[in-house]
Amino acid sequence: MSGRIQVLKPGVQSQLQDLGRFGFQDLGVPVCGAMDEWAHRLANLLAGNAQDEATLEIVLMGPSLVFENATQIAIAGADLSPRLNGEPVAMHQRIDIAAGSQLEFGRRVNGLRAYLAVRGGFAVDPVMGSRSTYVRGGFGGFQGRALRKGDVLPMADFAGAFEPAAPLPAGCEMPSVEPGAVTPVRVTTGEHWSRFTPEAQAEFAAAVYKISPQSDRMGYRLEGPALQRADSVELISEAMSFGTIQVPADGLPIVLMAERHSAGGYLKIAHVISVDLSLMAQLAPQQALRFERVSLEEAQTLYLQREQRLAQLRASLGVTA
Amino acid sequence: MGDRCLLIGVGDTVDPETSARVFGLVRRLKERPIAGVFDIVPAFTTVALHYRPELLGAAPFEALRAAVLERLAEPLDTAASAGRSIDIPVCYGGELGPDLADVAAQCGLTTEQVIERHMQSAHRIYMLGFAPGFPFIGGLDPALKMPRRSSPRTRIPPGSVGIARDQSCVYPLETPGGWNLIGRTPVRLFDPAADPPCLLAPGDRVRFVRIDEPTYQNLLEAQP
Numbered sequence: 001m002s003g004r005i006q007v008l009k010p011g012v013q014s015q016l017q018d019l020g021r022f023g024f025q026d027l028g029v030p031v032c033g034a035m036d037e038w039a040h041r042l043a044n045l046l047a048g049n050a051q052d053e054a055t056l057e058i059v060l061m062g063p064s065l066v067f068e069n070a071t072q073i074a075i076a077g078a079d080l081s082p083r084l085n086g087e088p089v090a091m092h093q094r095i096d097i098a099a100g101s102q103l104e105f106g107r108r109v110n111g112l113r114a115y116l117a118v119r120g121g122f123a124v125d126p127v128m129g130s131r132s133t134y135v136r137g138g139f140g141g142f143q144g145r146a147l148r149k150g151d152v153l154p155m156a157d158f159a160g161a162f163e164p165a166a167p168l169p170a171g172c173e174m175p176s177v178e179p180g181a182v183t184p185v186r187v188t189t190g191e192h193w194s195r196f197t198p199e200a201q202a203e204f205a206a207a208v209y210k211i212s213p214q215s216d217r218m219g220y221r222l223e224g225p226a227l228q229r230a231d232s233v234e235l236i237s238e239a240m241s242f243g244t245i246q247v248p249a250d251g252l253p254i255v256l257m258a259e260r261h262s263a264g265g266y267l268k269i270a271h272v273i274s275v276d277l278s279l280m281a282q283l284a285p286q287q288a289l290r291f292e293r294v295s296l297e298e299a300q301t302l303y304l305q306r307e308q309r310l311a312q313l314r315a316s317l318g319v320t321a
Numbered sequence: 322m323g324d325r326c327l328l329i330g331v332g333d334t335v336d337p338e339t340s341a342r343v344f345g346l347v348r349r350l351k352e353r354p355i356a357g358v359f360d361i362v363p364a365f366t367t368v369a370l371h372y373r374p375e376l377l378g379a380a381p382f383e384a385l386r387a388a389v390l391e392r393l394a395e396p397l398d399t400a401a402s403a404g405r406s407i408d409i410p411v412c413y414g415g416e417l418g419p420d421l422a423d424v425a426a427q428c429g430l431t432t433e434q435v436i437e438r439h440m441q442s443a444h445r446i447y448m449l450g451f452a453p454g455f456p457f458i459g460g461l462d463p464a465l466k467m468p469r470r471s472s473p474r475t476r477i478p479p480g481s482v483g484i485a486r487d488q489s490c491v492y493p494l495e496t497p498g499g500w501n502l503i504g505r506t507p508v509r510l511f512d513p514a515a516d517p518p519c520l521l522a523p524g525d526r527v528r529f530v531r532i533d534e535p536t537y538q539n540l541l542e543a544q545p
Binding site for chain 2: 022024028029136140188190244261268271274296297303304
């Protein structure tokens with residue numbers, strides 16, 4: 001049995017995302033995908049799905065949705081006060097949905113982005129191998145755009161009830177992002193680190209930066225001290241990755257996020273480590289952060305440990321895909 | 322480049338020889354793939370390997386570096402890939418090429434001379450990037466060399482043909498941009514539903530062919 005979801009209110013930039021559109025960066029196609037990969041994967045696993053099924057990425061103000069059919073869902077990431085039929089509903093666990101139920105979101109408690117997974121996934125056709133929405137290109141996800149009032153989202157065939165065998169294991173919880181705090185974000189140094197002045201290097205390591213309101217899925221612009229280059233040699237365009245921190249001519253760093261260009265020509269001072277990209281994605285405009293340098297070995301060890309925890313969760317839930 | 326991407330430097334200058342080495346390396350890495358590498362992104366002087374560390378063992382970076390060095394042990398085939406020869410029809414000047422007169426003035430040429438030199442340049446695609454299907458096209462006649470516009474436009478119509486420094490480009494989608502726009506093509510460069518989705522590929526040789534505005538309109542309307 002397949003199902004449908006009616007969109008009563010669209011929320012702000014609610015759009016379908018999966019783990020991204022890979023294999024086409026050499027054509028200049030941005031990867032896109034969930035901003036918070038960790039929350040996206042958790043939501044899918046808790047709904048009994050493979051981790052690359054599309055989830056609904058919900059930002060700041062959530063949508064109001066009516067489920068026409070019975071299903072199961074899970075919500076992970078930011079706590080945007082989800083309510084089911086008017087009652088508060090728990091994050092980070094499977095939720096059974098009766099036909100006709102209404103899901104809404106309210107006040108932001110912490111974080112910025114929540115991920116809604118439905119059992120079996122959303123039934124939209126992949127474009128170039130991915131269900132991720134690319135709004136600038138107008139393709140992928142649901143009609144290549146964010147949700148609008150009156151949309152009807154198709155759910156995939158209901159794959160049978162999902163009965164997880166175990167609760168969320170320790171170490172799989174979301175990182176907490178306190179709105180008033182200065183969030184430490186770990187980075188490895190970039191290939192152009194030495195092309196900044198010693199003062200700029202010191203400033204980068206010590207400064208508190210604020211997320212600019214001019215930040216989006218493509219990149220987070222930072223407000224704080226401008227970083228001076230040690231030379232004026234122009235850079236030849238080359239590849240970028242998720243978390244690359246580039247410094248354009250004005251000296252203000254930009255952290256490249258899910259919808260970054262595949263290549264670009266600004267100096268790369270550092271890279272946010274993969275396990276902390278989840279933190280970055282949950283920081284809202286005006287929130288503060290500071291960078292902490294770690295070695296590549298440490299970054300990859302943390303990454304491998306997190307993959308192990310997720311594999312344990314997958315095994316404990318009996319999700320095989 | 323962070324904990325999930327390795328950048329390989331192949332040269333320091335933008336030229337056909339470096340480009341041939343870049344694509345020689347890409348061919349080698351496709352013939353003898355490395356487990357865990359899921360995206361290979363060539364640029365003017367570099368090749369980036371996006372990889373999944375969990376598929377490369379306990380010391381992922383070291384394992385990947387060793388695998389790359391092993392593939393570099395034998396000399397690369399740097400014969401420039403034959404590439405295809407593709408004609409791109411362009412309606413030069415007027416509303417479709419709003420910077421043509423300005424370019425001519427800056428280069429000390431007439432608009433006719435700019436068009437002639439642009440059509441006769443030895444265009445070759447070095448890389449795609451910036452936006453889906455956006456080609457960086459080298460080989461521009463040195464007489465047309467000029468900087469990008471000091472203030473980028475916020476919206477450039479699809480099909481716009483631009484020049485800046487020693488390169489040409491064509492905008493496949495409406496995006497912001499700072500190149501000097503000298504004309505527009507009715508040809509669609511990117512279609513996500515097509516296979517392959519991009520009309521052009523690195524290594525292709527491009528010839529710009531002049532068309533008049535009625536032909537431009539006819540070709541534009543003839544597209545599905």
